[in-house]
Each structure stands twice: as structure tokens, then as C-alpha cells.
Amino acid sequence: SQKIEQNSEALNIQEGKTATLTCNYTNYSPAYLQWYRQDPGRGPVFLLLIRENEKEKRKERLKVTFDTTLKQSLFHITASQPADSATYLCALSSGGYQKVTFGTGTKLQVIP
């Protein structure tokens, strides 16, 4: 069955450092991969999307890589700030009817 794993449930990092979150998947051939941010008590918010034929995508301090050979995506937040503290969700889709499968998330805590 399809499986998405995010490297850890929680990640603590010092302010100013680069946070790296990992998303691995098995039994899946996604057409694209997305990252979302979720704050406590709120719905997820879309951050970035990367397609299967793209290696890397950037948006301000965020960078996503997508390696379909390794079946892995890395999500980087550079110069991390306490305001970046949240749960980050990886999501994959193979396209049809826009169905998306989510990972369980990694809770990031940026320590001042």
C-alpha cells in the first residue's frame, strides 16, 4: 500500500539555522508533491508544489527538492525564525481527480 513517512514527529532547531525536513514515500508514483504548514487549531496552508520533472523549487526562505529515484523530498527553511514553528505536512498526488495523500507531519520548533 502507499506510504508516506516524514522523518520525525518533532524537530527542534536554533533560530538562524537551516531546518531540513524529510518526506519519504513508497509504492507511489506521484505526479507532484506539496508542502503545507499547519498551526495549532487551524487548517493546513499551502506553501510549495514541485512536479515530478522538477528537481528543486524555491520561494523566499523555503526550498524543496524532489528526487523520484530516492523517492524523497527535502524541505528546507533557511535562517529559521521562531515564527516558523509549526507542523509541516508533505502531500503527494498522482493527479487524477486531484486526490492528495498527506503524511503525518513534522512539528518544527525554532528556539530563540
Add this chain to the structure above:
Amino acid sequence: DAGITQSPRHKVTETGTPVTLRCHQTENHRYMYWYRQDPGHGLRLIHYSYGVKDTDKGEVSDGYSVSRSKTEDFLLTLESATSSQTSVYFCAISESKRGGFSSYNEQFFGPGTRLTVL
């Protein structure tokens, strides 16, 4: 929250009672989804809709039904609520975009409904 509202936001009910959750959008997006989110399981798709009166099952559809009679509204019904359906329920919407060889989308989520079944 991208023009998505959910009602009610909180509900406490008893086992065996019917419950209907409503999702309303003002974005005129084609696709609508219902997810539940539980600790250790993440977001799991219950049902989704790809147009008015067009719906299909997701990963955890047992015990749930949906209806979409208008573009803007997507209803989730628990015919006879059970304690295992205690969860936070999120509605999401999306619209198809074309890119390369495949269509893709980002999903916009509502604020969620916290349902407790006693």
C-alpha cells in the same frame, strides 16, 4: 481561509445520533474534500467531490456519506455517530491547473470542525 467556512465549528453529540457538517465555499472551485485529522494518522480523506452531484469515496469512508447539490456546498453526514468518529474534520477545495503533462492543484482548507461523540 480562501473563502471557505465550516459549520458548526464545534459539536458534541451522543453515540447513535446523526450529524451533518457543512462546508461552504465562495471560490467557485470544482473540487471539494472532507478529511479527518487524528493524532498519529495525519489527514485522511473521507470523501471528495469533482462536481455537483459527483462524489466518490476516500480512504476512510465507512460510516460517512456526502452530498453536493450546489457548487458551493459540500455536506458530510455521519448517519449514526460512533466514538471512533471523534475527530477534527477539515473541508478543502481546489481547482485544476495544467502544467506539463499532468494537472495539479493546491488545496485550500477551512478552519475545521471539532466533533466529539460521547
